Amino acid sequence: MSATVVRYGIIGAGNMGMGHMNTFLSGAIQGAELTAVCDVSAQKRAEVKEKWSHLQVFEHVKDMLHSGAIDAVLIATPHYMHPSEAMEAFRAGLHVLIEKPAGVYIKQVREMNTAAQQSGNVFGIVYNQxxxxxxxxxxxxxxxxxxxxxxxxxxxxxxxxxxxxxxxxxxxxxxxxxxxxxxxxxxxxxxxxxxxxxxxxxxxxxxxxxxxxxxxxxxxxxxxxxxxxxxxxxxxxxxxxxxxxxxxxxxxxxxxxxxxxxxxxxxxxxxxxxxxxxxxxxxxxxxxxxxxxxxxxxxxGPSPEHAGILQNFTDAILKGTPLVAPGEEGIHxxxxxxxxxxxxxxxxxxxxxxxxxxxxxxxxxxxxxxxxxxxxx
Missing domain, CATH: 3.30.360.10 (Dihydrodipicolinate Reductase; domain 2)
Structure with a gap:
């Protein structure tokens, strides 16, 4: 990974995923670069390719996680999938930022938290409020x-x-x-x-x-x-x-x-x-x-909302800045x-x-x- 840039991949090109793509590609997040997107929907993948031809687009999560194209992943898929996809990303050696909620039931989230701690990587949740x-x-x-x-x-x-x-x-x-x-x-x-x-x-x-x-x-x-x-x-x-x-x-x-x-x-x-x-x-x-x-x-004054969380997470990776919303706290x-x-x-x-x-x-x-x-x- 570059000492000055975090390369992001986004899993899920729905409403939230698209919103995060726009934020990254607007240049609003210093030290961040969106390089890849993954979605199971062929229609969504086609939309991303048409709009942003420079991005790598994947159908399967594992392919993106092991592509070497990203340093961190933002998970914006349905609720049940957050913990399993996060654990898969930790196993791939990546930093992980998940959309809310952390999961659907505590047991699966506790397993995700354990995997995060064992990985030693940065783990955050998009608690933008x-x-x-x-x-x-x-x-x-x-x-x-x-x-x-x-x-x-x-x-x-x-x-x-x-x-x-x-x-x-x-x-x-x-x-x-x-x-x-x-x-x-x-x-x-x-x-x-x-x-x-x-x-x-x-x-x-x-x-x-x-x-x-x-x-x-x-x-x-x-x-x-x-x-x-x-x-x-x-x-x-x-x-x-x-x-x-x-x-x-x-x-x-x-x-x-x-x-x-x-x-x-x-x-x-x-x-x-x-x-x-x-x-x-x-x-x-x-x-x-x-x-x-x-x-x-x-x-x-205005709240930085999602962009604030994305910037804080990026700074945590690059500079060791304390997280405003550590992923482990999603369980509360x-x-x-x-x-x-x-x-x-x-x-x-x-x-x-x-x-x-x-x-x-x-x-x-x-x-x-x-x-x-x-x-x-």
């Missing part, structure tokens, strides 16, 4: 103790509206065998990741209610309400839907030193002069309340979605760490009865 300056600021405020001890988290993320026509556009969409889930595995991986990444902790247990095919002719969840409890006594609520119009995107985190709300592209911080606990101990007034200041943080958000499914299937609370074998067994039952018949790994 970690580049958003608002969420980075929230994480910073929490890490530096500005909110004190976290007491409650609430995220209502229902602006994922999808009509029936969207689901009808592909027989694999919104099926257990095709995608492995619905809104939790397709639309919400970014929020599930940010939920645990910003506050720095995972729940200890969860009770979730997934509605399967609510207001839509699909077999997976498209309406979810989940309640979680944390080790420190904090609680949380996560609500999402693809059938609500107009939708809402409001993330609220409360601590004993204040509250942060992210909504409508703004971050608002209500800061207490002293912790609620300290105030409560000294207060003698029946309707007293802690002194509070509202702080509207100035505009953060997936654990949350797996727990929501399992809690619903069992109609009961589930503890974390999750019973991975039980979740996989329950998922397999639904794959077997799925109306979309494919072979999954």
């Amino acid at each position: 970690r580049m958003n300056p608002m969420y980075r600021k929230l994480r910073e405020l929490i890490q530096e103790g500005e909110l004190g001890t976290i007491r409650r988290t609430n995220w209502i993320i229902t602006n994922w509206y999808r009509p029936q026509a969207y689901y009808d556009s592909g027989s694999w969409r919104a099926t257990w065998s095709g995608e492995g889930g619905g809104v939790l595995i397709n639309q919400c991986p970014h929020q599930l990741d940010l939920w645990q990444w910003t506050i720095g902790m995972m729940p200890k247990r969860m009770r979730a209610f997934c509605q399967f095919g609510k207001h839509r002719d699909i077999e997976v969840e498209n309406d979810v309400t989940a309640y979680v409890e944390y080790e420190n006594g904090a609680t949380g609520l996560f609500v999402t839907s693809t059938a609500e119009a107009p939708g809402t995107n409001r993330y609220e985190v409360t601590g004993d030193r204040g509250k942060v709300v992210i909504e409508d592209g703004m971050l608002s911080f209500w800061r207490l002069r002293e912790s609620e606990q300290d105030f409560n101990q000294r207060n003698t007034q029946a309707f007293g309340a802690p002194e509070c200041w509202k702080i509207e943080l100035p505009a953060f 958000g997936l654990t949350l979605s797996n727990a929501m499914h399992l809690s619903t299937w069992l109609d009961d609370w589930v503890d974390l760490p999750l019973d991975e074998d039980l979740h996989e067994a329950e998922l397999r039952k639904r794959i077997e009865s799925s109306r979309h018949k494919v072979t999954t790994t």
Whole structure:
């Protein structure tokens, strides 16, 4: 590999794959060069060849991985394929960047993480929302103790509206065998990741209610309400839907030193002069309340999104820059979605760490009865 350039290959020339191709070929990523693309579809391969004749185009993944034409691979294929293709790339000695989600169930992702660690190569995931300056600021405020001890988290993320026509556009969409889930595995991986990444902790247990095919002719969840409890006594609520119009995107985190709300592209911080606990101990007034200041943080500017992740991953390979989104961390958000499914299937609370074998067994039952018949790994 050149000391100044990382040669990339992309597996999957669908919507996300094409988007990444355009980013690379625009010259936006310093130190990166797109040299190869792989897709099983003859039509997709023809489209790539017609548009970018200088790229090497492959039908089979192994051929591209062992071609000598690439140093790193970006995997943008269906969810089930991410872990197996990543492990194959590690065996070929390549650096690996995967699209979200990390996979469909924890067990396969854990195997991928082990392969990544054993390879010694750079492993990242396209959690582009970690580049958003608002969420980075929230994480910073929490890490530096500005909110004190976290007491409650609430995220209502229902602006994922999808009509029936969207689901009808592909027989694999919104099926257990095709995608492995619905809104939790397709639309919400970014929020599930940010939920645990910003506050720095995972729940200890969860009770979730997934509605399967609510207001839509699909077999997976498209309406979810989940309640979680944390080790420190904090609680949380996560609500999402693809059938609500107009939708809402409001993330609220409360601590004993204040509250942060992210909504409508703004971050608002209500800061207490002293912790609620300290105030409560000294207060003698029946309707007293802690002194509070509202702080509207100035505009953060645009988020670098996908290009930011691609640049960070390239810099990690060339310069050793720390990854914003290490691939191994993809398992955390997936654990949350797996727990929501399992809690619903069992109609009961589930503890974390999750019973991975039980979740996989329950998922397999639904794959077997799925109306979309494919072979999954």
